[in-house]
Amino acid sequence: MRYPFPVGKSDFIQGDEAIARAAILAGCRFYAGYPITPASEIFEAMALYMPLVDGVSIQMEDELASIAAIIGASWVGAKAMTATSGPGFSLMMENLGYAIMTETPIVVVDVQRSGPSTGQPTLAAQGDVMQAIWGTHGDHSLIVLTPATVQEAFDMTIRAFNLAEKYRTPVILLTDAEVGHMRERVNIPNPEDIELVYRKLPANEEEAKYPFGDIHGDLIPPMPIFGKGYRTYVTGLTHDEKGRPKTVDAEIHHKLIERIVNKIEKNKKDIIDYETFELDDAEVAIVSYGIVARSAIRAVKMLRGEGIKAGLLKLNVVWPFDFEMIEKIAEQVHAIYVPEMNLGQLYHLVKEGANGKARVELIPKIGGEVHTPQEIVKAVKRCEKCI
Amino acid sequence: MQVRFAGIGGQGVVLAGVILGEAAAIEGLNVVQTQDYSSASRGGHSIADVIISKDPIYDLIVTKADVLVALAQLGYNTTKGSLKEDGLLIVDTDLVKPDREFIGAPFTRLAEETTGIALTVNMVALGYLVAKTGVVKKESVEEAIRRRVPKGTEGINLKAFRVGYEEGLK
Numbered sequence: 001m002r003y004p005f006p007v008g009k010s011d012f013i014q015g016d017e018a019i020a021r022a023a024i025l026a027g028c029r030f031y032a033g034y035p036i037t038p039a040s041e042i043f044e045a046m047a048l049y050m051p052l053v054d055g056v057s058i059q060m061e062d063e064l065a066s067i068a069a070i071i072g073a074s075w076v077g078a079k080a081m082t083a084t085s086g087p088g089f090s091l092m093m094e095n096l097g098y099a100i101m102t103e104t105p106i107v108v109v110d111v112q113r114s115g116p117s118t119g120q121p122t123l124a125a126q127g128d129v130m131q132a133i134w135g136t137h138g139d140h141s142l143i144v145l146t147p148a149t150v151q152e153a154f155d156m157t158i159r160a161f162n163l164a165e166k167y168r169t170p171v172i173l174l175t176d177a178e179v180g181h182m183r184e185r186v187n188i189p190n191p192e193d194i195e196l197v198y199r200k201l202p203a204n205e206e207e208a209k210y211p212f213g214d215i216h217g218d219l220i221p222p223m224p225i226f227g228k229g230y231r232t233y234v235t236g237l238t239h240d241e242k243g244r245p246k247t248v249d250a251e252i253h254h255k256l257i258e259r260i261v262n263k264i265e266k267n268k269k270d271i272i273d274y275e276t277f278e279l280d281d282a283e284v285a286i287v288s289y290g291i292v293a294r295s296a297i298r299a300v301k302m303l304r305g306e307g308i309k310a311g312l313l314k315l316n317v318v319w320p321f322d323f324e325m326i327e328k329i330a331e332q333v334h335a336i337y338v339p340e341m342n343l344g345q346l347y348h349l350v351k352e353g354a355n356g357k358a359r360v361e362l363i364p365k366i367g368g369e370v371h372t373p374q375e376i377v378k379a380v381k382r383c384e385k386c387i
Numbered sequence: 388m389q390v391r392f393a394g395i396g397g398q399g400v401v402l403a404g405v406i407l408g409e410a411a412a413i414e415g416l417n418v419v420q421t422q423d424y425s426s427a428s429r430g431g432h433s434i435a436d437v438i439i440s441k442d443p444i445y446d447l448i449v450t451k452a453d454v455l456v457a458l459a460q461l462g463y464n465t466t467k468g469s470l471k472e473d474g475l476l477i478v479d480t481d482l483v484k485p486d487r488e489f490i491g492a493p494f495t496r497l498a499e500e501t502t503g504i505a506l507t508v509n510m511v512a513l514g515y516l517v518a519k520t521g522v523v524k525k526e527s528v529e530e531a532i533r534r535r536v537p538k539g540t541e542g543i544n545l546k547a548f549r550v551g552y553e554e555g556l557k
Contacts, residue, residue, distance in 0.1 A: 012412035012420075122424060178447060183405060183420040185412045291447065298445040370447050 123368025213241030282311025326353025393462030404435025514551025
């Protein structure tokens with residue numbers, strides 16, 4: 001297979017471009033989108049590359065249709081992706097719920113900009129964290145990944161596809177205008193060195209009868225692909241194991257939703273990914289994710305230089321969330337700081353996880369600029385003094 | 388080293404930053420390149436930041452610039468606070484009237500005189516910067532220009548870069 005970009009070497013590219021190339025290398029062959037700053041470069045790259053790898057890149061009339069199109073593509077067997085930013089992400093919420101309910105593997109990229117509404121189109125934010133997790137209605141779970149560098153945007157896009165296929169679920173790659181538009185040197189591996197996961201297909205006609213049951217006892221049903229000989233019913237209504245609508249039976253609803261939530265929750269350990277920095281002997285912890293984590297690493301070094309034993313927990317996955325790990329950290333440190341480019345979102349999850357065992361302080365920043373390391377240091381020092 | 392280019396939309400400020408970044412990447416250095424511009428495609432401020440280091444880079448934007456290249460007064464006014472006190476200020480001497488010590492040349496005029504296209508001002512300024520600072524090798528920038536500028540415009544862009552480079556050697 002020939003790729004329309006260099007592989008097996010490093011390149012100097014934008015985060016958006018890295019996401020597009022990674023998607024192609026992950027096997028994505030269907031992209032549907034609607035242009036929006038700061039995600040348009042993903043679409044531009046897909047429009048350029050897809051025809052060269054026998055894939056499809058299509059501009060839909062809006063974001064509602066874009067996510068609908070990739071759900072359809074996934075049901076005929078394609079690995080599929082769309083990308084947008086806040087305003088478009090809001091429009092995708094209805095069909096994101098449909099993808100969760102129908103257990104459709106898709107990857108949705110949200111390159112965050114400041115909101116609400118059209119907000120600051122060219123500037124970064126982390127205001128969509130809660131929306132990514134809870135934006136669609138009803139009880140549910142899904143997976144949300146948060147890259148901090150262009151290399152991570154590349155690596156996590158491949159992981160997003162693998163997780164979507166493995167758990168038959170939508171995966172959100174939650175990045176931001178800064179990572180999307182930043183250029184860095186990225187190592188692009190040889191395609192044969194990239195581990196790829198493909199969804200479980202029904203082994204026979206009997207298995208294909210239960211596209212929404214737990215026939216393997218792993219909570220993840222095999223997915224019959226349209227056009228491969230099986231008759232399958234797919235609906236957003238509450239359905240039984242065969243996919244038939246059953247909208248008033250409490251037990252069936254409970255069983256379905258519990259499985260959809262548990263296939264993520266029970267596999268937390270496999271899904272969750274994080275890095276720590278100087279955390280082992282820390283007395284003060286910073287919990288950070290995405291672009292702000294870069295400044296947080298520098299802040300930890302600066303705080304250590306000033307005699308404050310700081311450490312960092314950098315979350316690469318913000319949902320599912322490891323509340324227990326936060327509690328353990330809270331038992332070790334006396335304060336946890338959460339710098340976020342919003343007015344407090346992940347902060348609430350950290351606070352819940354800390355369970356009162358350490359003080360949790362928010363370091364908010366909005367308006368489009370990433371926290372500088374100095375700002376994080378200043379906020380930590382101010383609070384450390386006021387104890 | 389932190390380098391910041393500042394001008395107005397349409398001057399190719401971001402491309403100058405990208406090419407400098409690519410040249411650093413060609414030399415195997417770590418590099419982060421970011422930009423800041425208003426939603427207007429022409430006329431608003433436009434800033435390109437390039438941070439180059441042998442060590443891992445955690446910074447995203449230039450906070451204390453070692454070098455500021457200002458191609459328009461608006462760009463200079465927006466960014467002058469980010470230049471270190473002992474930092475190097477390079478300006479288009481026709482278009483920017485700085486209120487501190489500076490070096491520079493009439494980059495836009497030089498661009499018009501050599502290529503006939505004012506738009507190549509970004510390459511002239513880049514050449515001047517590379518000659519004055521030696522942050523990357525001339526050859527690396529030339530390779531980056533070949534990779535990054537639109538097909539068919541390599542010649543004029545290289546010409547503009549070399550004129551700026553020669554001016555910087557004076």
